[in-house]
Amino acid sequence: MVNKHPLPGSERTVEQGSKVVGQCDPAERIEVFVMLRRQQQAQFDALMSRIEAGDPGVKPISREALAKDYGAAPDDIAKVKAFATQHGLTVVREDAAARSVVLGGTIAQFQNAFAVKLEHYEHHTAGQFRGRTGTISVPDDLHGVVEAVMGLDNRPQARPHFRIRPPFQPARGHQVSFTPPQLASLYHFPQGDGGGECVGIIELGGGYDTADLKSYFASLGVASPTVKSVGVDQGSNQPSGDPNGPDGEVTLDIEIVGAIAPGAKIAVYFTQNSDAGFIDAVSRAVHDTTNKPTVISISWGGPESNWTSQSLQAFNGVLQSAAALGVTVCAASGDSGSSDGASGGDQVDFPASSPYVLACGGTNLTASGTSISHEAVWNDGAEGGASGGGVSRAFPVPAWQKGLSATASSGGKTALSGRGVPDVAGDASPVTGYSVLIDGTQTVVGGTSAVAPLWAALIARINAAKGQPAGFINPKLYRTPGVCNDITQGNNGSFAASAGWDACTGLGSPNGQKVAAAL
Structure with a gap:
């Protein structure tokens, strides 16, 4: 028996x-x-607590050492x-x-x-x-x-976090759009093209059309990056021809990374939209000994309550391995404000809520010439989307967020009771969105989906210039909060922007040169 x-x-x-x-x-x-x-879990935990504390004496371990000691x-x-x-x-x-x-x-x-x-x-x-x-x-x-x-069940686990600007908008302020290189310049990204790096992008469906990419990069006067599709489980590059579907996500991610870091190789990991597919694709990217990405961009996610605790913990374990290997993971914080589109109160989006990722929230950005004249929390109302953010119920407060509090829209501050989301932000409103080319159509797109590849491209430039990966950057960013443009206006529903870290835009949008200096 x-x-x-x-x-x-x-x-x-x-x-x-x-x-x-x-x-x-x-x-x-x-x-x-x-x-x-994991083998030697206690030893691994000790290593992780040093990484989480931002101990400068800890060097990333190699993929070979991780396999041997902690596989x-x-x-x-x-x-x-x-x-x-x-x-x-x-x-x-x-x-x-x-x-x-x-x-x-x-x-x-x-x-x-x-x-x-x-x-x-x-x-x-x-x-x-x-x-x-x-x-x-x-x-x-x-x-x-x-x-x-x-994988016993295959219910769809996540949704893409992008918003296509509706073709007709009643006059709600001035609509503008930016190319990714324009945003890189407004955000003072350091010079460079990410040469020698590999950026991994995770996609749960859809695909890209090489002709789209060629004509898009040509229109920007940027060299076409090398893009490689990696099939995970039964996934593959399968464009549907519908820009409103997952193709929009896939193309947006590649075009933003490629336009800002055209020298970096882009490996796109395609899988099924299920918890098994999602976790396996991120795991394959983290442990990929062929392409060896040093940065991974994830623009998909779902409310924490949609995950079983086994899936949440298994996924978090993969992200923990990424941090140990010195791979920076950028994840979109969601486009549905403080509720994350869930019924019954506020929720944060996972995997953005994992303490091992750089969670990327959204702003609405106005520029005047070559500088930013105004930047506030992205919140275009219930129909238009807003920056995901709030307090995790699944993960405790990480070492680098100790002592922080979240500001409520109703006024008043509450000390964090769990991991605060997001960590950083960037332009995400479709009203001030990104000009991209999807399925042959010039389109303006927003969503925190655009912010994860924006930060990933910044990290790729920094890694290339430094000749080594920046790795798990959260502790360093929180120690030098002045490297981000602090966003102090707006709200995402239940939470409001405030001086310092907040649950709408985190530490703020990047000043790329200052971020590079801090890392």
Whole structure:
């Protein structure tokens, strides 16, 4: 008799607005992503607390050292393989560094292996997906070894954080747009083209058209960067021809990074929009020994409450590895203000709320000539979008945010009870947006989606000039807050901008040369 243990944090309930519409075909083949515990966890935690404290004596570790010392133990991988064999599952891929084993098999085999029931659900916004309720179970010998099992259900996990400017806007102030090089100059980015660096971009669907990129960079008089598509799981570069869909996200991200750091190689990791796909794509980018990105830009996310705790912790573990490797991860903080589009109070967006990423919020920017004349929190009202920001319920206050407080729109300050989001900001309002070319159409786009690649391109320039990665930059930025333009006007719903850090724009928008000096 094999004892089954429920996997902590794997509980799923039926999401509001979802209903079961049918059974899964037991013979259908799927892939499931299994994440294992880290070797020498205590030693790794000690290293991380020095990195989090911004200890200048800590150098990033190599991908090889991370795999050997802090990857999955060979014995643990062997146990998962034995379990797979026992249940007729195949090992599709294993990666000790990423602590992951991908298993393939039929729905019937997986239901039996993990003691779950998979059914087809329908949800008014998410459409049809494969789902489950209750917990996932593992046998005695995997108890404590397996940290997460993802991919049994494939509900859409995240949404892109970009907003296309509507073609008709009643006269609400003056509409302007900027090219990425214009913003780099307004934000005093240091000179350089990011030569020799690689920027990783994570995409959960859509694709880019090489002809778009060629004509866009040519129109800016910028050399076309090298763009490489990396398929993760069943993902690939698949443009749909719809600029309002994920193509808009993919193209926006590449065009911003490429226009500001054309000398950097851009690796675009395409995957499925599910928690398993999202985590696996970020993990592949972090541990990629071929392209070796030193900066990763993520413009997708969802409210913290949409994640199971196993997924949240597994993803956070991948981001922790990125910090240990000296890879800077920039993530969009969301476009739906302090609620993050969730019902029932304020929420922050994950992965932006992970303490191991640079969370990027949004501003509305007015320029006069070559300088910024006004910058406030991006908030175009309920329909128009606003900078995501607030206080995490999932993560405690990081060392570098100790003593900070959030200013409420109603007045009054409250000491942070969890990780504060965002860390920094940049132009994000579609009213003062970015001119880009998507699916053959000149378009103006905003959203915090644009801010993550903007900061990623700045870091790429800094890394190239320095000849080494800036790595996990949050502690350094919070120690030298004057490197950002402090935004003190506006709100994102429940939170207001204020002097110093706030839960709308973080420390503010970049003064690139000062950021470079601080790093």
